[in-house]
Amino acid sequence: ALTVLTYLWLGNNKISGTTPDVAALTNLHQLHLNRNEISGTIPDLAALTDLYYLEFSVNEISGTIPDLAASTYLNTLLLDGNE
Numbered sequence: 001a002l003t004v005l006t007y008l009w010l011g012n013n014k015i016s017g018t019t020p021d022v023a024a025l026t027n028l029h030q031l032h033l034n035r036n037e038i039s040g041t042i043p044d045l046a047a048l049t050d051l052y053y054l055e056f057s058v059n060e061i062s063g064t065i066p067d068l069a070a071s072t073y074l075n076t077l078l079l080d081g082n083e
Contacts, residue, residue: 002024003026007028007030008031008052008061009030010029011036014037015037017038018038021027023046026047029051032055034057034078036058037060038060039041040060041061046066050073052074052076053074057079057080057082060082
């Protein structure tokens with residue numbers, strides 16, 4: 001499994017469909033999913049307590065932002081260019 005993964009950059013790949021479920025990547029520090037064609041809502045990220053950088057910019061994300069209170073290290077959240 002990818003549970004030791006700390007950095008995932010999938011920006012600019014024309015990924016389509018709903019937001020991928022990354023809840024099992026509990027050691028993730030940075031998640032870059034910008035400039036794709038991802039739609040739907042941002043999934044529950046409460047398990048990603050070490051996350052400090054989250055980018056979903058320029059997609060087709062809609063809905064509300066999930067509770068990110070468990071991600072106490074989160075210092076960058078980029079959601080611009082969505083619906």
